[in-house]
Amino acid sequence: MATNFRELIEIPIGPWVESGVDWVRDNLAGPLDGFAAGVGFLADGLESLLLVLPDWILAPLIIAFAWWRVGWRFGLFALIAMFLIAAMGLWRETMQTLALVIGASIIALAAGLPLGIAMARRDGVATVIRPVLDFMQTMPPFVYLIPAAIFFGLGKVPGTIATVIFAMPPAVRLTNLGIRQVSQENVEAGLAFGCTSRQLLYKVQIPLAMPSIMAGINQTIMLALSMVVIASMIGAGGLGNTVLTGIQRLDVGLGFEGGLGVVFLAILLDRMTQSFGLRRRRD
Amino acid sequence: MSAKITVENLYKVFGPDPDEGMRLLEQGLDKGAIFEKTGNTVGVRDASFSIEEGEIFVVMGLSGSGKSTIVRMLNRLIDATAGRVLIDDRDVNALSRNELIELRRRDMSMVFQSFALMPHKTVLQNAAFGLEVAGVDQETREERANKAIEQVGLKANARSYPDELSGGMQQRVGLARALAVDPSIMLMDEAFSALDPLIRTEMQDELVALQREHRRTIVFISHDLDEAMRIGDRIGIMEGGSVVQVGTPEEIVSNPANEYVRSFFYGVDVTRVYNAADIADRRQVTVLERPGVSMRSALERLYAGSRDLAVVLDRDQKYLGTVTAESLAAQIDGAGEPRYADAFVTDVEPVDATTPLAEVVARSASNRLPLPVIDEQGLYVGSITRAAVLRTLDRSGE
Numbered sequence: 001m002a003t004n005f006r007e008l009i010e011i012p013i014g015p016w017v018e019s020g021v022d023w024v025r026d027n028l029a030g031p032l033d034g035f036a037a038g039v040g041f042l043a044d045g046l047e048s049l050l051l052v053l054p055d056w057i058l059a060p061l062i063i064a065f066a067w068w069r070v071g072w073r074f075g076l077f078a079l080i081a082m083f084l085i086a087a088m089g090l091w092r093e094t095m096q097t098l099a100l101v102i103g104a105s106i107i108a109l110a111a112g113l114p115l116g117i118a119m120a121r122r123d124g125v126a127t128v129i130r131p132v133l134d135f136m137q138t139m140p141p142f143v144y145l146i147p148a149a150i151f152f153g154l155g156k157v158p159g160t161i162a163t164v165i166f167a168m169p170p171a172v173r174l175t176n177l178g179i180r181q182v183s184q185e186n187v188e189a190g191l192a193f194g195c196t197s198r199q200l201l202y203k204v205q206i207p208l209a210m211p212s213i214m215a216g217i218n219q220t221i222m223l224a225l226s227m228v229v230i231a232s233m234i235g236a237g238g239l240g241n242t243v244l245t246g247i248q249r250l251d252v253g254l255g256f257e258g259g260l261g262v263v264f265l266a267i268l269l270d271r272m273t274q275s276f277g278l279r280r281r282r283d
Numbered sequence: 284m285s286a287k288i289t290v291e292n293l294y295k296v297f298g299p300d301p302d303e304g305m306r307l308l309e310q311g312l313d314k315g316a317i318f319e320k321t322g323n324t325v326g327v328r329d330a331s332f333s334i335e336e337g338e339i340f341v342v343m344g345l346s347g348s349g350k351s352t353i354v355r356m357l358n359r360l361i362d363a364t365a366g367r368v369l370i371d372d373r374d375v376n377a378l379s380r381n382e383l384i385e386l387r388r389r390d391m392s393m394v395f396q397s398f399a400l401m402p403h404k405t406v407l408q409n410a411a412f413g414l415e416v417a418g419v420d421q422e423t424r425e426e427r428a429n430k431a432i433e434q435v436g437l438k439a440n441a442r443s444y445p446d447e448l449s450g451g452m453q454q455r456v457g458l459a460r461a462l463a464v465d466p467s468i469m470l471m472d473e474a475f476s477a478l479d480p481l482i483r484t485e486m487q488d489e490l491v492a493l494q495r496e497h498r499r500t501i502v503f504i505s506h507d508l509d510e511a512m513r514i515g516d517r518i519g520i521m522e523g524g525s526v527v528q529v530g531t532p533e534e535i536v537s538n539p540a541n542e543y544v545r546s547f548f549y550g551v552d553v554t555r556v557y558n559a560a561d562i563a564d565r566r567q568v569t570v571l572e573r574p575g576v577s578m579r580s581a582l583e584r585l586y587a588g589s590r591d592l593a594v595v596l597d598r599d600q601k602y603l604g605t606v607t608a609e610s611l612a613a614q615i616d617g618a619g620e621p622r623y624a625d626a627f628v629t630d631v632e633p634v635d636a637t638t639p640l641a642e643v644v645a646r647s648a649s650n651r652l653p654l655p656v657i658d659e660q661g662l663y664v665g666s667i668t669r670a671a672v673l674r675t676l677d678r679s680g681e
């Protein structure tokens with residue numbers, strides 16, 4: 001009797017994945033490089049945009065935005081958060097993280113929203129995409145770091161790409177769900193008044209699915225933030241680096257400061273993006 | 284009158300294999316058996332009828348009888364499995380995609396049970412929806428939408444959002460949206476079913492009033508008989524996907540095609556279906572007032588027939604008055620030249636032919652003499668006895 005199942009049957013899933021990765025790297029180097037260059041351009045551009053403005057200009061802008069979108073209490077919270085971040089000396093890292101989150105979210109939404117729409121309109125697309133999304137969401141996020149690092153090396157580009165993959169599913173799912181949940185009679189109303197299928201999408205389905213779509217966008221941004229911290233392990237930089245350094249040096253204080261910066265950023269992003277999900281009136 | 288919409292042998296089978304369903308229908312299987320055997324649902328089965336230009340045609344039937352399916356085949360929100368729908372003699376099923384969109388934009392609009400308004404648009408923008416879709420420029424469409432909003436009495440709310448309005452007001456917006464495109468046909472699927480009873484009758488009356496202003500062909504779905512009677516020029520009754528009877532409310536009430544149709548009218552308030560002319564008869568003695576025919580001979584006719592009442596008409600059948608044997612005798616025996624006019628009983632007022640039965644009932648209760656019925660020219664139509672009223676009322680409780 002074999003004591004170990006593996007001695008009887010050995011399916012080399014690990015090696016297969018490795019050789020697949022090798023093949024991609026050898027044969028698709030050109031497209032991969034082009035893609036990496038595009039992502040790099042976006043990530044660098046956003047980062048320098050946020051860093052070129054001094055904190056005494058950017059912070060008031062963020063505070064004013066928080067006040068306008070949510071309310072004066074939240075504006076006050078933003079003021080305190082900005083002050084503490086600057087006082088901890090983490091302004092630069094926070095902006096780097098913010099740039100990564102924004103860059104990854106833009107890419108995730110640019111791909112995710114159309115994909116969600118396609119899923120809603122064609123059952124066939126939905127059948128194919130749904131298991132892929134399940135896979136993407138249940139895989140532990142660290143796993144994405146490995147292929148991202150293999151294909152794109154270390155730095156912001158693989159960090160952004162791993163983040164995109166991790167953060168995209170909610171935008172796809174909730175867009176699909178939102179459109180499918182538009183009531184039958186509303187769709188019929190659109191058609192009965194002579195909508196073409198494009199008009200139906202833009203004038204009826206998307207507007208009525210908007211609360212759900214906005215919830216998906218919010219979740220994608222929040223996931224992007226959590227992944228960006230993890231992605232600092234492959235050199236994405238930002239607040240994740242601060243936390244990582246804290247862990248490596250067993251420096252509780254530094255780790256906590258980095259963590260606090262992430263929490264502030266999370267609360268600010270969450271409330272401000274949610275404020276767009278509520279229907280605006282009388283404008 | 285010409286047919287605006289003609290439905291010919293229309294079928295709809297839902298499910299995995301509609302053709303199989305059609306084959307079994309041909310073999311004479313019924314809806315239940317076909318579903319059991321194949322999982323296909325027969326929505327509409329061999330429906331044929333036509334709807335005249337300018338009439339309100341009510342489709343009535345129990346839940347699941349195929350009402351929604353049949354109206355949706357008129358504008359092809361649902362594609363028919365077999366049969367034809369002709370609108371102005373054009374076969375809807377044969378239209379190309381673009382022709383169909385054109386037809387929906389120009390000729391037909393729809394009002395929904397759940398209102399189906401766009402929550403992110405104002406009342407005005409909602410009313411302008413059909414025009415917006417058709418590519419009408421903003422200024423024109425707002426002008427036309429404003430007019431429609433005014434027609435339904437919502438002018439003050441043009442800038443409100445739907446969720447700021449009551450259900451009745453929301454459906455007015457739905458109605459305005461349908462009116463704004465100025466269609467010749469309006470399809471209304473249980474349009475008033477979600478409204479509470481008071482608002483509901485108000486909307487029904489309003490629809491009839493709008494129809495008086497500008498006649499359109501309206502296909503109105505309802506499962507409420509009172510509603511059907513109130514607004515319908517004609518009613519089509521559906522049972523299990525088939526149209527079992529088409530006719531005016533009176534025709535259907537007085538001559539139901541089968542038990543199913545009869546069951547609909549069980550307990551129906553006939554006082555709203557019938558009017559005075561429907562139950563008047565000409566069995567009363569009538570006498571003509573003309574020179575040379577003496578009142579005495581009239582009295583003798585009454586005695587001979589042991590009747591005690593006569594209706595007096597002029598030569599053109601115009602109603603003059605009612606006399607009783609008593610009043611005739613008193614007049615003949617009295618002093619001076621006897622005249623019919625002096626013998627008329629004063630407590631009998633003629634009723635108009637179009638008076639609803641409900642009102643007739645009230646009047647006959649306070650008057651023991653038969654009520655004469657006259658038409659709009661004042662001509663005698665017949666009389667209504669209390670017995671006739673009671674007989675009609677009794678029939679509704681069968």
Ligand SMILES: Nc1ncnc2c1ncn2[C@@H]1O[C@H](COP(=O)(O)OP(=O)(O)OP(=O)(O)O)[C@@H](O)[C@H]1O
Nearest residue numbers: 297298324325326345346347348349350351352353
């Ligand atoms: N899309 C569909 N797929 C399968 N079956 C359907 C579909 N739409 C309707 N049916 C079936 O067709 C039949 C007729 O439905 P329809 O909606 O026309 O009834 P209805 O008279 O409008 O009923 P209600 O008063 O409940 O609205 C029902 O048995 C229904 O279950």
Ligand SMILES: [Mg+2]
Nearest residue numbers: 350351352472
């Ligand atoms: Mg229905």
